Amino acid sequence: MTNTIFNIAARETGRLLKGRIYWFCIFLVPCISCLFFLTMMHEGLPTDLPIAVVDLDNTAASRNLSRQLNAFEGTQIVAQYNDFSQAQTEMQQGHIYGIFYIPRNFTQETVAGKRPVLSFYTNNTYLIAGSLLFKDMKTVATLATGAVVLQTGRARGQRDEQLIAAVQPIAIETHPVGNPWLNYSVYLSNIILLGILTLMIMCVTVYSIGIEVKEKTIGEWLPSGNASILPALAGKLIPQTILFFIAGIGIFFSLYIFMHFPVHHIVNMLGALLLFIVASQALGVFMIGCFPTLRLALSFACLFGMFAFSITGFTFPVDAMYPPLQALSHLFPLRHYFLIYVDQALNERSFACSLPHYAALLAFLAAPLITLHHLTWSLKNVPYKR
Amino acid sequence: MNIRQAIHQSISDCFIIWRQELTNIRRDIAVVLMFIGVPLLYPLLYGSIYNTETIRDVPLVVVDESHSALAREFVRRIGATAEVQIVAYAPSLRQARDVTDRKEAYGILQIPADFSAKIHRDEQAVVALYIDMSGLLFYKAILLATTEASLDMRRTIRVQPHDAPLATEAVALYNPHGGFASFLLPAILILVIQQSLLLGIGILAATTRERNRRRLIPVAMRHIYTRTFRIVFGKTMAYLALYTFVCFWTLVIVPYLFRIPQLTNYSTLLLFLLPYLLAATFFAMFLSTFIRGRETPMMLLVFTSLIFLFLSGVSWPLAAMPDAWRYIGYLIPSTFGIQGFVKINTMSAELWEVAFEYRNLWLQAGIYFTLTALMYYRELLKVKREELNVKRDA
Structure with missing residues (x-):
């Protein structure tokens, strides 16, 4: 049997090397994707997002407020308007993502204790930009409050610590575990790139089996008679497993060595990668077993x-989805890979924590068995439909 | 042949090609799946995934080392927010980590022993928040809830006249609840139209090639497929006819079903969609001329959906995008399609306010039409040459 597997694997390797489509799917697509996503989100956290200020107060104090906001890394004031509707039009056209609005007589009313309202508008159609700006503008507003309190409080002879405590009695020290920079690329690229890999694995698995029917080479590949097709399948898929694993290691290299993204248990992650690849292949075999025609x-x-x-x-947590969708998510190898990644790479948890998901990835190997019989039959009896 | 006959001939050829293309579509289950199945099903799937819009009750575990009434009050206020739910108290950070390891909580709030004492001494107390970064929405929800609760605590602790000399007001425009569906779904809806056209037209072209000695001109109907413009127009009419219904479903019915904000009148939408559909169709037709195998469009093109989505600048802000990618995005109809649609649909922009996108879509339609026509012209030339060769050999 080992001999058959070896022979078929040798034949398959030849086919893989000759087919341009395989080179494209196995190596070029992961390369393009790495290049694209890692350069696209190179900044990690978007900086200098354009906003506008509508300063109706126009005093030294209000201008100082704008300057403070501008000093934030995430924000850049690109325009000043004297009227709100002008700023809103700019926002509508997508030139700015936020508006900082300082009302008329702001300084005067603050000093007089009339509690004027400082408003900030964010465009949440662009959710990432919107929430980042929200944070900066909120901080500036807090700082502004603090500045006024310090000024008036000192005049009354109160201690600075006392005044800070009055503005913000409880300070929150955040520890974003595993991603202290709040880097979007860390949280998106890690999964998107592997998602593209699984997409390509399923496509290549389905294609490499179905194409034998189209090219009428089933005879060369499958054993005649009633012999099991499992060795033939193994011989066909093992070379692909190896190539995809190499591609996966390439992705890991660019993520964890080139980009220095956080990763704790790299060995466990490599194990997850291998299982993830095999699970995707198993699903591919299952799919071609379900549907008789290659294109379907x-x-x-x-x-x-x-x-x-x-x-x-x-991006949008499974916990927040409807329950049937939550159940459905278990049928996707990428979901299990993601959960393993969160444990092993991001949160430095023990192997035992992720064990169920390693097991789930292994369980995908059983999927092809369901349709194996049908696959054998259709490969031998259903011709390619033109 | 006089002019009238010529016009009559070309129109009739166009219609025959149109009908033939519709037949080709109908006969290929994979194409039907791409043209009808994908635009029908996908928006529904994505819509139901994101329909809950926001996350609620993110589980949080508390390590209360202060054991004071003030700390309990603080925790109660956090638990009372919509975003966060307190699921457990742990005696130490280590044990709290066990809870998060079991994924029963996505964050740990640690209140130090001196919490109450510091507040009573009029000093600022510092609490620590450890947040699971597997999803940025967890981070946002937990941070928002604790920040709000900490500001609320001012009222519990003391009320002083100079407490807050000014008030702030945050207004989220166009997507007031920061909902996920309202943010991502409009982009996906527009993208699905282009990508399904790309795949469907790709399969159709490759099928023609496989059946007609690697040429895009069907041999059996060679007498009809004589002129470049007739072929391109005839095919385009077929796709447009089909996509009128598809667009109605994806851009009118689906947003209604999922209550996506839709602040536009349909005439603006219709005027905007015309160049988008044309640009996407010609873009797809142009790319389809390069595809050889009937199965390859899916393998070559599906992964581009993600890339095109990012190029559109809806998720990753345009302001943070490297220039090179921004300009590459200009080549893709969905970039302007999504930008324009989001502005019209979600931000109630008028057509003149999306003039930039609108103009570029027409420009793209023109360029891709020309390129498609050139490719078909070349194919016709090749076919003619081959026919001459055959004749000479005979």
Whole structure:
């Protein structure tokens, strides 16, 4: 049996090396994706997001407020307007993401204790930009409050610590575990790149099996008679596993060595990568077993692969989805890989914490067995439909 | 042949090609799936995933080393927010970590022993917050809830006249609740239209090639497929006819079903969609001329959806995007399509306010039309040459 597997693997390696489409899917796509996402989000946390100030007060104090806001790394004041509707039009056209509004007589009313209202408007159509600006503007408002309190309080002879405590009695010291820079690329690229890998694995698995029917080479690949097709499948898929593992290591290299993204248990992550690749291949075999025609199976692989990005919950958490979708998420290898990544790479948890997800990835190996019989039959009997 | 006959001939050819293209679509289950199945199903899937919009009750575990009434009050206020729910008290940070390791909580709030004493001494107390960074929404929710609670505590602790000399007001425009569906779904809806066109047209073109000796001109109907413009127009009409319904579903019905903010009148939307559909169709037709195998479009093109989504600047802000990528984004219809649609649909912009996007979509439509026409012209030339060769050999 080892001999058969070896022979088929040798044949498959030849096919993989000759087919341009395989080179594209296995190496070029991960390369392009790494290049794209890692350079796209190179900044990590967007800086200098354009905002506008509507300063109706126009005093030294209000201008000082704008200057403080501008000094924040995340914010850049690109325009000053004397009227709010002008600023809103700019926002509508997407030139600015936020408006800082200082009302008329702001300084005067502050001193008089009339509690004027400082407003900030963010455009939450762009959620990332909107929430980042919100944070900066909120901080400036707190600082402004602090400045006024210090000024008036000192005049009354109160201690500075006392005054700070009056403005903000409880300070919050945040520890974003594993990603102290709040780097968006850390949280997006790690999963997007692997999601693209699983998409490509499923496509290539389905294609490399289905193409044998189209090219009428089933005879060369499958054993004749009633012999099991498992050795033939193994021989076909093992070279692909190796190539995809190399591609995966390339992705790891760019993430963890080139970009220095945080990773704690790298060995456990490599294990997860391998299981993740094999699980995706198993799903690919399952898909071509379900659907007799290559194009249909391929379409399904694509739909499934694209859906994985959303249901994995790395942007919008699974906990917040409807319960049936939460259950469905378990059927996606990317979901389990993501949870392992959170434990092993980000939070430095023990191997035992992620054990269920390693097991789940292994369990995907059983998926092809369900459709194996049908696959064998259809490979031998259903011709390629033109 | 006089002019009238010529015009009549070309129009009739166009229509025959149109009908033929619709037949090709109908006969290929994979194309039907791409043209109808994907735009029908995908928005529903994504819509139901993001429909809950925001996260609520993010579980938080508390390590209260202060054991004071003030600390309990603070924790109670945090638990009372919509964003966060207190699920457990742990005696130490280590044990709290066990809770987060079991994923029963996504954050730890540590209140130090001197919490109450410091507040009573009129000093600022410092609490520590450890947040799981597996999702940025957890971070946002937990931070927002604790910040609000800490400011609220001012009222419990003391009320002094100079407490807050000014008030602040934060207004989130267009997507008041910071909802995820309202933010991402409009972009996905527009992208699905382009990507399904890309895949469907790609499969159609590759099928024609496989059946007609690697050429884009069907041999059996060679007498109809004689002129570049007729072929391009005929095919385009077929896609547009189909996508009128598709667009109605994805851009009108789906937003209604999921209560996505839609602040536009339909005439503006319609005027905007015309160049987008044309640009996306010609873009797809142009790319399809390079595809050889019937199965390859899916393998080559599906992963681009993510790249195109990022290029549109809806998730990653344009202001933070490297220039090179921003300019590459200009080549893709979905970039302007998404930008414009979001402004029109979500921010109630008028057509003149999206003039930049609108103009560029027409420009793209023109360029990709020309390129497509050139590619088909070349194909026709090649076919003619091959026919001549065959004749000469005979």
